[in-house]
Amino acid sequence: MFLDVVNGFFFPCAHLHTDTAAIRALSFRKCDARSTVFHIRYFRSSTAYRNEVITVNTPAFAESVTEGDVRWEKAVGDTVSEDEVVCEIETDKTSVQVPSPAAGVIEALLVPDGGKVEGGTPLFKLRKGAAAAKAPEPPRAAVAEAEAPAAVPPPPPPPPSAAAAPPAVGPIPSSMPPVPPIPGQAIDTKPVATHVFVLSMFLCALSMLQVKMNRMRLRIAQRLKEAQNTCAMLTTFNEVDMSNIQEMRKVHKDAFLKKHGIKLGFMSAFVKAAAHALLDQPAVNAVIDDTTKEIVYRDYVDISVAVATPKGLVVPVIRGVEGMNFADIERTINELGEKARKNELAVEDMDGGTFTISNGGVFGSLFGTPIINPPQSAILGMHGIFDRPVAVGGKVEIRPMMYVALTYDHRLIDGREAVTFLRKIKAVVEDPRVLLLDM
Numbered sequence: 001m002f003l004d005v006v007n008g009f010f011f012p013c014a015h016l017h018t019d020t021a022a023i024r025a026l027s028f029r030k031c032d033a034r035s036t037v038f039h040i041r042y043f044r045s046s047t048a049y050r051n052e053v054i055t056v057n058t059p060a061f062a063e064s065v066t067e068g069d070v071r072w073e074k075a076v077g078d079t080v081s082e083d084e085v086v087c088e089i090e091t092d093k094t095s096v097q098v099p100s101p102a103a104g105v106i107e108a109l110l111v112p113d114g115g116k117v118e119g120g121t122p123l124f125k126l127r128k129g130a131a132a133a134k135a136p137e138p139p140r141a142a143v144a145e146a147e148a149p150a151a152v153p154p155p156p157p158p159p160p161s162a163a164a165a166p167p168a169v170g171p172i173p174s175s176m177p178p179v180p181p182i183p184g185q186a187i188d189t190k191p192v193a194t195h196v197f198v199l200s201m202f203l204c205a206l207s208m209l210q211v212k213m214n215r216m217r218l219r220i221a222q223r224l225k226e227a228q229n230t231c232a233m234l235t236t237f238n239e240v241d242m243s244n245i246q247e248m249r250k251v252h253k254d255a256f257l258k259k260h261g262i263k264l265g266f267m268s269a270f271v272k273a274a275a276h277a278l279l280d281q282p283a284v285n286a287v288i289d290d291t292t293k294e295i296v297y298r299d300y301v302d303i304s305v306a307v308a309t310p311k312g313l314v315v316p317v318i319r320g321v322e323g324m325n326f327a328d329i330e331r332t333i334n335e336l337g338e339k340a341r342k343n344e345l346a347v348e349d350m351d352g353g354t355f356t357i358s359n360g361g362v363f364g365s366l367f368g369t370p371i372i373n374p375p376q377s378a379i380l381g382m383h384g385i386f387d388r389p390v391a392v393g394g395k396v397e398i399r400p401m402m403y404v405a406l407t408y409d410h411r412l413i414d415g416r417e418a419v420t421f422l423r424k425i426k427a428v429v430e431d432p433r434v435l436l437l438d439m
Contacts, residue, residue, distance in 0.1 A: 106126060220313060277425050283377075381407070
């Protein structure tokens, strides 16, 4: 670096190319022309990369998803770190989080909150490496506030005067004077129904809260109504004695946890029983193709398990259940449930499925008729386990019982097949040894 001396100051040479964006805060000290001492506060070779503005686009969606709604977590001017979530895109099936690719400041939001985007749509601009501008400090007062004037002392008390003589006391009257009557006031008898109605309407308005439906809830409503309008839904019921499965779990739960590292629940028994019954009754595992007017039979079993989340109901799929054991099923259910609670389910986790199981018993449900999850043809509804008196061997005993319900598309599945399917599930759950004998 070369510097010229002009009037005792050092300046960059005129012929040397300098970039004001690359040299910041050069601080020089006046000195003798013969001296070569100068001070540089700090020196940057380039700030082009640090102040680079990039545009972040919407990530690619799965094939079955075309668009989503944007919900912003950050605003313009906010500082973000690398991989910090800037917005969330709600699709028909799941939510996709969009992180910041680098640390910096949000320069602009290119889509309004709640706006619809497709894969590859520009979302926001990020100034990499920048820091958020600090708010200017309020100016200090130039002059302190004047002190409040001292309180004026009260005037001195008047000089004492001679005490006044007490008034003379008259004689006590022998009778009280008459009391004048109190004027009466007419009672307002006008009807107040109008006022009560207006007040009740006002209170009702205060107790209401209108919230826009998110995209997932809209999609759930659309699919459920589509199922009602398309399928000829019918529900058949049965009850299951849970005594044996409860005893099996009680005896083997510790050894099961020690070997497989996961707890043994009741859900795996019903999933395995459903797979066994679906292979026995292939019509329940089939579906009607309304486009080609054909029945599609599947020789594999992919069971969707309904999971309730704060944003709505999701149905991740357990694939290849026919080849799984109890430990495989419990492990998969646990993994999918954890992803659902963390909002990490991908669209691929919910695509497909040949049959659905909904467990309302975890919330204390006694009885219910589930709605088919299209394009499937049937759904099994589990309910709570309650002690009830039942007839066993000609005697009344108290047993832990569960109602189960099968809702099916009567266009494809006949009553005989539906009842046989549900009885097969009952047999497997009440006596899991049926699976060993392949009965």
